[in-house]
Amino acid sequence: MIETNAAIGSGGLPRRKAGGVATLVASSLSNQLGAASGSLAFPVIGPLGVVAVRQLVAAAVLLPIVRPRLREFSWRQWWPVLLLAVVFGTMNLCLYASIQRIGLGLAVTLEFLGPLAVALLSSRRKSSVVCAVAAGAGVVAITQPDASMDYAGIGLGLVAACSWAFYILLNRTVGQRIQGIQGTAAATGVSATLYLPVAVVILASQPLDGFAILCAVSAGILASVLPYVADLIALRRVPAQLFGVLMSINPVFAAIIGALALHQELNVGQWAGIALIVAANAGAMLLRDGQPKRRHGSRI
Template identity: 75%
Template sequence: MTDGNSPRTAGRGGPATLVASALSNQLGAASGSLAFPVMGPVGVVAVRQLVAAAVLLPIVRPRLWTLTRQQWWPVLLLAVVFGAMNLSLYSSIQRVGLGLAVTLEFLGPLAIALAGSRHKSSAVCAVLAGAGVVAITQPKPSTDYFGIALGLIAACSWAAYILLNRTVGRRIPGVQGTAAATGVSAMLFLPVASVIFVSRPPDPFTVLCAVGAGVLASVVPYLADLIALRRVPANVFGVLMSINPVFAALIGALALHEHLGAAQWCGIGLIVIANAGALLFRGRRSSSRFD
C-alpha cells in the first residue's frame, strides 16, 4: 500500500509537469514572435530574461551568500545557457523560419535521449519522435548556413540546459539555483535592453508581447523543468520534450491560421505515440522496482 508521497505517485507528476511546461513555452514563443518586427530577437530575449528575474528573485529570494564554489559554477554556466539557447533559437527562426529552426533545436534533447538510453524501447520512442518532428516541420534545403548554424547552437544549448538544470537541482535546494542563474542572465542582458528602449522605444503592445514571452516561455518552463528533472531521468526528459512541436503546430493552426497538411498531422501522431510509449515503458519499469 502506498501513500500520496510514494515514489510511484511522485513519478506521475513529472510527465504532467513537462506537458504543462511545453504548452507554456510554445504560447510564450508565439507571444514573443509578435514583438520581432519592433524589438528583434535580441530585444525579446533581453526582456524575457529581465521579466524572469523580476518574477523569480523576489519569490524565491535565493541565499546567494551561502552558495559554495561547487554550487556557483553550474549556476553561472546555466545563466550563459539561458541566454544562448533563447538568442540562438530566435535568431535562427528569423533567418530560416520556425519549422527548420525548431527541428534543428530538437536535435539537442533527442541526442540526450539516444545517448542516455539503455533500453531499446526508449531508443525506438526517440526515433519515432524525431521522425514526427521532421514530418511536422517538413524542412527544406536552405542556403542560409548561418541560420542553420544558429539552430544547431540552440540544440547544443538545450542539451546543456537539460544536464545543467539537473545538476543545479541536485546541488541547491528548491529553485534557488534557477532563480540565481536567471538573475545573472538578466544582468548580462540589462545593457542590451537599455539601449533598445532608449534608442527606439517600443509601443505598449510590443512590450506586452515581450513580457508575456518572459512569463510563459521563461518563468513557467524553468520552474517546471527543474521540478520534472528531479522525477524524470534526463533521457526520458528529452523524449517527452518532443511534445513541444505538437503544441507549436496546434497553436499555429488555431491562433495563426496556419494550414496543416496530412504529413504534418501524421507527424503529430508519431510524436504522440512516442510519448505514450515512453510513459508506458517507464511505468512498467517503475512498477517492477516498487512492487
C-alpha cells in the same frame, strides 16, 4: 473506517495525477503561447530584444521568491551556475531567432532534439536506436533539404537543441551542489544581468512601442514564469518519467499555434516529421531503464 479512509486515499491518487497531467498540458500551452506572443514583437525589437525582456521578467519574478543566498556560494557552486546562465541566454536567443526564420512549430520541434539526445544516450536499451532513427527521419521530413530551405534557421534550431541538452546536464550538477532551486534562480539572475545592457540599448535606440513591449513581457510570463511554477507543481503529482513523455506535446502545440495564430502553414511532410520526433521523444522517455528519472527542465 480504515477501509473507507483507504478507499478515499486510493481515489484521491488518480485525481491528483490527473490534476498533475492537466497542469503539465496547461504549462506546455502557456509556453508556446508565450513564444508566439514574443514573435509578434520581432519586427520592432527583434529576437534579441524579446529574449532580453523575457530574461529580465523571469529574474524579476523568480529572485524575490527564491532569494538565493549568493554570498554563501563557493566557486564549486558558482561555476555551473554561470555556465547555466550562459546556456539560458543562448538557448532562448537561438530558439527565437530560429522561430523568426522557419516558424514556431519547426523551431520548437528541432529544439526538442536536445532532451531527446540526452534521453537516448542515457538509455541502456537497444530499442532506443529505433527512436534515434525515427528522430533522424523526422528531421529530414521537417527540413526537406532543397536550395530554398533556410539552413540558417535550421542551424539556429539545432544550436538551441544542443543548448537544452547542456542545460539538462548542467542543471543536474547545480541541483546536486545547491539546495532547492537557488541555483536555477541565481542563473536566471546572472542571465538577466548579462541581457540588461542589451535591453537598454535596444529600447533606447528607437521609440518605445507599447504593443511590442507588452508582447515581450507576455513572453516572459507565459513562457518562463508560469511554466516554471506549473512544472514544480506537476512534478509533485506525476512521476518524472510521465513528465518527460507529456513534455513531448510542446512541438504539437507549437505547430498548431503557429498555424492558427501566426499563419505559419506546414505541409504534410513537415507534420509527419513533427509526429516522428514527438513519438521518438515519448518513446525515449518510456524506454529509459535503470537511470534516475529526471525532468527536462523548464527553459527560463
